[in-house]
Amino acid sequence: MSTTDIKRSQPNLAERWRNVQFFFDTTMRVRLESLIVLALLCTAMTILSPFFLSLSNFLNILLATSTIGVLAIAATLVLSSSGLDLSLGSVMGLSGTAGAALVVEAGWPWPFAIAGSLGAGALAGYVNGQLITRARIPAFIVTLGMLGIARGLALIIAPNGGAIYGLPDPVVYLGQGRPLGIPSPVVILVLTALFAHYLLAYSRFGRHTLAMGDNEGAARATGINVERLRRTLYTLSGTLAGLAGLIFMARVNAGDPTAGISYELTAITAAIIGGTSLFGGKGSILGTMIGALIMGVLQNGLNLLAVQSYYQQIAIGSVLILAVYIDQFQATKERKS
Amino acid sequence: MIRIKSLALASVAVLMSTAAFAADKPLYGVLMKTLANPFWGAMEQGVKAGATAAGVEYYLQAVESDQAAEPQLNTCNTMLERKPAVMITAAINSTILLPCLKKANEMKIPVVDLDNNLDPDITKKAGVDIAFHIGSNNEMAGAQGAGFVVSKLGKDAKGPVLVIEGLSGNITGKHRADGFANELKKAAPGLEIVASLPGDWDRGKAANITNDILTKHPDLVAIFCANDGMALGAVETVFAANKGDKVIIVGVDGNSDAVKSIKAGRLTASVAQLPYLVGKQAVENVKKILEGGKVDNVVIVPTLVLTKDVIEGGKEPMMEFVK
Numbered sequence: 001m002s003t004t005d006i007k008r009s010q011p012n013l014a015e016r017w018r019n020v021q022f023f024f025d026t027t028m029r030v031r032l033e034s035l036i037v038l039a040l041l042c043t044a045m046t047i048l049s050p051f052f053l054s055l056s057n058f059l060n061i062l063l064a065t066s067t068i069g070v071l072a073i074a075a076t077l078v079l080s081s082s083g084l085d086l087s088l089g090s091v092m093g094l095s096g097t098a099g100a101a102l103v104v105e106a107g108w109p110w111p112f113a114i115a116g117s118l119g120a121g122a123l124a125g126y127v128n129g130q131l132i133t134r135a136r137i138p139a140f141i142v143t144l145g146m147l148g149i150a151r152g153l154a155l156i157i158a159p160n161g162g163a164i165y166g167l168p169d170p171v172v173y174l175g176q177g178r179p180l181g182i183p184s185p186v187v188i189l190v191l192t193a194l195f196a197h198y199l200l201a202y203s204r205f206g207r208h209t210l211a212m213g214d215n216e217g218a219a220r221a222t223g224i225n226v227e228r229l230r231r232t233l234y235t236l237s238g239t240l241a242g243l244a245g246l247i248f249m250a251r252v253n254a255g256d257p258t259a260g261i262s263y264e265l266t267a268i269t270a271a272i273i274g275g276t277s278l279f280g281g282k283g284s285i286l287g288t289m290i291g292a293l294i295m296g297v298l299q300n301g302l303n304l305l306a307v308q309s310y311y312q313q314i315a316i317g318s319v320l321i322l323a324v325y326i327d328q329f330q331a332t333k334e335r336k337s
Numbered sequence: 338m339i340r341i342k343s344l345a346l347a348s349v350a351v352l353m354s355t356a357a358f359a360a361d362k363p364l365y366g367v368l369m370k371t372l373a374n375p376f377w378g379a380m381e382q383g384v385k386a387g388a389t390a391a392g393v394e395y396y397l398q399a400v401e402s403d404q405a406a407e408p409q410l411n412t413c414n415t416m417l418e419r420k421p422a423v424m425i426t427a428a429i430n431s432t433i434l435l436p437c438l439k440k441a442n443e444m445k446i447p448v449v450d451l452d453n454n455l456d457p458d459i460t461k462k463a464g465v466d467i468a469f470h471i472g473s474n475n476e477m478a479g480a481q482g483a484g485f486v487v488s489k490l491g492k493d494a495k496g497p498v499l500v501i502e503g504l505s506g507n508i509t510g511k512h513r514a515d516g517f518a519n520e521l522k523k524a525a526p527g528l529e530i531v532a533s534l535p536g537d538w539d540r541g542k543a544a545n546i547t548n549d550i551l552t553k554h555p556d557l558v559a560i561f562c563a564n565d566g567m568a569l570g571a572v573e574t575v576f577a578a579n580k581g582d583k584v585i586i587v588g589v590d591g592n593s594d595a596v597k598s599i600k601a602g603r604l605t606a607s608v609a610q611l612p613y614l615v616g617k618q619a620v621e622n623v624k625k626i627l628e629g630g631k632v633d634n635v636v637i638v639p640t641l642v643l644t645k646d647v648i649e650g651g652k653e654p655m656m657e658f659v660k
Binding site: 051054056057060063064067155158162163165166175176248251252253254256257258259260261299300303304306308309310312313 | 371372396397398399400401404405406407408410411412414415416418419430431432433435436459462463504505506507
């Protein structure tokens with residue numbers, strides 16, 4: 001980077017490109033490449049389908065991204081710390097079912113649907129964190145175990161394993177309401193993403209998380225309480241899964257114990273397409289949101305074009321691999337220069 | 338006739354006037370569960386045949402698996418962007434599509450419940466208006482399965498029977514299992530259902546359940562599975578345990594894999610759902626509605642017990658709908 005000053009007098013195209021990239025990387029914490037991919041994808045879909053470019057379809061895409069988006073935020077936070085949470089989808093299913101059971105089955109007042117969902121998620125995340133830091137069981141194993149436990153609990157809570165239907169109106173509003181014409185889940189997603197982005201990119205908590213993800217030993221040496229931070233992160237991750245469960249429950253007006261099956265993998269995919277490293281130390285919530293949107297636009301566009309879902313899976317798998325390839329390519333180039 | 342048709346076309350064109358450009362033929366939206374199951378493949382063929390005969394276009398979507406509930410809701414919302422003349426939907430469970438179907442109601446797009454996946458009580462509670470429900474009657478199909486078992490074993494037969502249900506919470510599987518259990522109790526009280534477990538529509542899971550129950554009840558006389566996929570899983574386990582000639586295995590759907598297995602003398606019978614006929618009749622009835630006609634709120638498509646004799650005998654007229 002020290003050569004930049006000398007070259008600035010006569011910037012060539014590659015140099016300018018790198019400056020723009022640098023701006024997005026540092027100021028916005030977003031990879032320019034993923035933004036370009038998203039823009040290209042939107043342009044292509046607009047050309048291919050006359051139904052793509054409309055406000056209502058744009059809101060559809062955001063609405064379809066809402067639960068996965070919230071889970072992807074959780075995945076980004078945990079991955080940045082070089083952790084892993086495979087229980088996200090199951091905890092989401094458990095949370096929504098628990099919240100619905102408290103209100104519909106047990107007859108408690110409606111705020112317990114919210115408190116119950118978030119609480120169940122937080123509790124599952126707390127247990128994950130305790131087992132990982134105190135019992136020293138690898139995160140992969142603990143959260144894989146929780147994946148089964150949470151799903152089983154959800155199916156036990158729900159009568160006959162079926163969905164618990166019919167929530168009070170204030171709860172349903174969180175999923176089906178439209179404040180200012182924007183679907184509530186989208187509002188929740190955007191607010192959560194902005195808060196989480198601030199947390200990870202600008203707060204001390206975020207700096208510590210990224211430092212721990214980059215090099216745990218060094219983080220410990222600088223006085224960061226690595227264990228406590230990790231517990232907080234897993235509890236936060238569980239709570240966010242609870243929030244996703246709440247959104248889902250409100251959206252379909254039912255606590256569905258089978259909600260969120262294999263969503264953890266989709267959430268991790270969104271995070272990685274957005275530039276978060278699977279090995280920690282690197283992660284951005286805005287990047288993840290772009291990753292989630294790339295997947296959302298791809299799915300929506302292909303649906304409008306009546307492309308079979310099998311091809312959609314191939315497309316998303318390819319985008320994932322391509323995104324990581326671009327990352328590797330950049331990293332090698334940077335190392336060389 | 339031509340005038341009625343053009344009138345229908347005109348009304349559809351009005352519906353689609355907000356779209357970027359209107360297609361010249363009415364577009365029927367068809368949302369299925371997944372195409373990774375020959376049952377839905379056969380239904381798609383029926384839809385295609387019906388659409389060709391009716392001179393309409395159809396826009397068919399499905400999701401990656403029959404457990405991908407939220408993706409199905411998202412796909413449903415996306416399909417409404419193309420403002421189809423009708424939404425023919427096979428919901429993954431009884432609640433997931435309700436927000437989208439409500440939106441379709443608001444857009445004055447009639448909604449058809451394909452294969453009876455919606456619960457009329459819940460749709461009423463949610464304020465969703467269904468033009469008609471079409472499919473086989475699942476309780477009747479289950480009862481037909483029980484009738485077949487009793488016809489084979491006799492009404493005084495005794496012995497343990499296993500029931501493998503569908504996905505927990507799915508009413509299709511529940512109705513089939515209930516229909517079977519109720520009819521069996523009536524027709525042959527000596528046959529006792531020793532276990533009724535959810536196989537989640539999963540072949541492997543059904544195989545495991547069969548294995549476990551066979552260990553506990555080696556004298557098992559019959560197995561009823563709420564779909565063919567699971568029945569085929571059960572068949573493999575029963576034959577692996579060398580009990581192929583002792584246990585009657587009945588599935589539901591009559592899909593091509595099941596037909597192959599029945600012909601090979603492995604699966605005993607399948608209560609065929611005739612999905613081809615369901616798809617075809619769905620389109621035919623939609624056309625009737627769009628042209629201002631009336632259709633019963635519940636359209637029942639008959640089922641047929643497929644055995645080796647029925648398939649190879651060539652005497653059953655309904656065989657032409659078995660795809």
